[in-house]
Amino acid sequence: MLEIAFAAAALPTSGALALLIGEGEAPAGVWQAAEQATGGAIGRALASAEFTGKKGQSATILAPGAGLARVVAVGLGKAAERTRLLVEEAGGTAASLLAREPAAALAADLLAPELAAAAAHGAVLRSYRFDRYRTQEKADEKPRLARLSVLAADPGAARASHAPMQALAEGAFFTRDLVSEPANVLNPAEFAERCRSLSDLGLSVEVLGPAEMRELGFGALLGVAQGSANEPRMVVLQWQGARAAEKPLAFIGKGVTFDTGGISIKPAGGMEDMKWDMAGAGTVVGLMRALAARKAPVNAVGLVGLVENMPSGTAQRPGDVVKTASGQTVEVINTDAEGRLVLADVLWYCQSRFDPRFMIDLATLTGAIIVSLGHEQAGLFSNDDALAEKLLKAGKETGERVWRMPLGEGYDKQLKSDIADMKNVTGRPGSAITAAQFVQRFVNEKPWAHLDIAGMAWAAKDAALVPKGATSFGVRLLDRLVAENYEG
Numbered sequence: 001m002l003e004i005a006f007a008a009a010a011l012p013t014s015g016a017l018a019l020l021i022g023e024g025e026a027p028a029g030v031w032q033a034a035e036q037a038t039g040g041a042i043g044r045a046l047a048s049a050e051f052t053g054k055k056g057q058s059a060t061i062l063a064p065g066a067g068l069a070r071v072v073a074v075g076l077g078k079a080a081e082r083t084r085l086l087v088e089e090a091g092g093t094a095a096s097l098l099a100r101e102p103a104a105a106l107a108a109d110l111l112a113p114e115l116a117a118a119a120a121h122g123a124v125l126r127s128y129r130f131d132r133y134r135t136q137e138k139a140d141e142k143p144r145l146a147r148l149s150v151l152a153a154d155p156g157a158a159r160a161s162h163a164p165m166q167a168l169a170e171g172a173f174f175t176r177d178l179v180s181e182p183a184n185v186l187n188p189a190e191f192a193e194r195c196r197s198l199s200d201l202g203l204s205v206e207v208l209g210p211a212e213m214r215e216l217g218f219g220a221l222l223g224v225a226q227g228s229a230n231e232p233r234m235v236v237l238q239w240q241g242a243r244a245a246e247k248p249l250a251f252i253g254k255g256v257t258f259d260t261g262g263i264s265i266k267p268a269g270g271m272e273d274m275k276w277d278m279a280g281a282g283t284v285v286g287l288m289r290a291l292a293a294r295k296a297p298v299n300a301v302g303l304v305g306l307v308e309n310m311p312s313g314t315a316q317r318p319g320d321v322v323k324t325a326s327g328q329t330v331e332v333i334n335t336d337a338e339g340r341l342v343l344a345d346v347l348w349y350c351q352s353r354f355d356p357r358f359m360i361d362l363a364t365l366t367g368a369i370i371v372s373l374g375h376e377q378a379g380l381f382s383n384d385d386a387l388a389e390k391l392l393k394a395g396k397e398t399g400e401r402v403w404r405m406p407l408g409e410g411y412d413k414q415l416k417s418d419i420a421d422m423k424n425v426t427g428r429p430g431s432a433i434t435a436a437q438f439v440q441r442f443v444n445e446k447p448w449a450h451l452d453i454a455g456m457a458w459a460a461k462d463a464a465l466v467p468k469g470a471t472s473f474g475v476r477l478l479d480r481l482v483a484e485n486y487e488g
Helices: 029-037 041-048 084-097 113-126 155-180 188-201 210-215 219-225 271-276 279-293 339-354 368-373 385-398 409-413 431-440 475-485
Strands: 003-008 015-022 058-065 068-077 104-107 147-152 204-208 233-240 249-259 299-309 321-323 329-331 358-363 378-382 402-404 448-452
Touching: 003 113, 003 155, 015 029, 015 084, 029 041, 029 104, 041 058, 041 068, 058 084, 068 084, 084 113, 084 385, 104 113, 113 147, 113 155, 147 155, 155 279, 155 475, 188 204, 188 233, 188 249, 188 279, 188 299, 210 219, 219 299, 219 321, 219 339, 233 279, 249 271, 249 279, 249 339, 279 299, 279 358, 279 475, 299 339, 339 358, 339 431, 358 385, 368 378, 368 431, 378 385, 378 431, 385 402, 385 448, 385 475, 409 431, 431 448
Parallel strands: 003 147, 015 068, 015 104, 104 147, 249 299, 249 358, 358 448, 378 402
Antiparallel strands: 058 068, 204 233, 233 299, 321 329, 378 448
């Protein structure tokens, strides 16, 4: 992880420098000092590049003088339109432009301390890299930037603001590591062991195996897992940051560590992507790590159902009927609609045991949500308008956007089975919605939201805060939801 140091605002005498420049702003602070030290070279170069500080603009100046190897300028747009997210993204852009430099500083002295911290947070998020299996990578192919000095008007205040952001980044990185791992490494048992390591942060970690889940009547989850040699697990993580009597917030994640589709097997092309069908569970664990690391004054529980969906002689068949922990029965029409079966048992267990204030589940549940929303927003389904509005707001603020989708009786009726209480799939029309309707049947009228993150868990290209690969979508969204609405 990129190391961040906050320092007083002074022009570096060597290395690289990033300038965050607002639209229409005149040189001041470190920017003005750099301009004077280089004899106006920076200003001339920016003018030549037609850089005006507009949001999203960037420019790079090589060897401008005064001992500086490189200066990068990143636009912040108009002051009246400046948000924390915009500053975070500017910090991320700066970090990407400085990645090849061994030493660098970022001038944030013209920003309030909390925004200087946000710029640092963005730089950290953008610096993530999963390279543990790259054994022959050449040194000159790797990023060099290991430490970024953030120049602030009040370094102490910026450092204090950054501390909870650092805990959040560590949670996001934990999620990205989990989602990036190949399935031959991260099976359900290994996933559970990585959860156990979080007890050092004060989390209570409980791992249930097949015997315990059989005792609880988890027929739906166990049915998904029965074709794999890797046995399933359910992990329960608890954070007690408030009064013991206060009901917890509950987060539930689908954790299919690899999804072949089972007997209803997927096409071979692109199946390697199914290693990240556990991204919902990864997000829940990363969120719980962040809440514990920053000592959030709330009670929260995170539950993840961990299975591998494989075809074999013992695998679940299309047409099988399973009995869920709720007592409801499901006719399994398609074994590739397995995530909702996992969620069914875990959601029922969660509301029965913890009686939470709300339940939010996350799952890479349907390809249909990608058809609907592409890779720009996650699908939000909810039975509670107030909770949905809070999630929409948190999504806008963090850039992890969600779009509310409908639920309704007409969709629910499509789940009718001829031989069981319900079937696990309907036809293709509205199939992301009918999947959510299925999940809702196991909520027992608790305030609930379902986030279908199938289009958001993995990025095909770099973005300001997320390099190509695992995104940790939902960690920052849900942390903001908790911080703004449920902490004392």
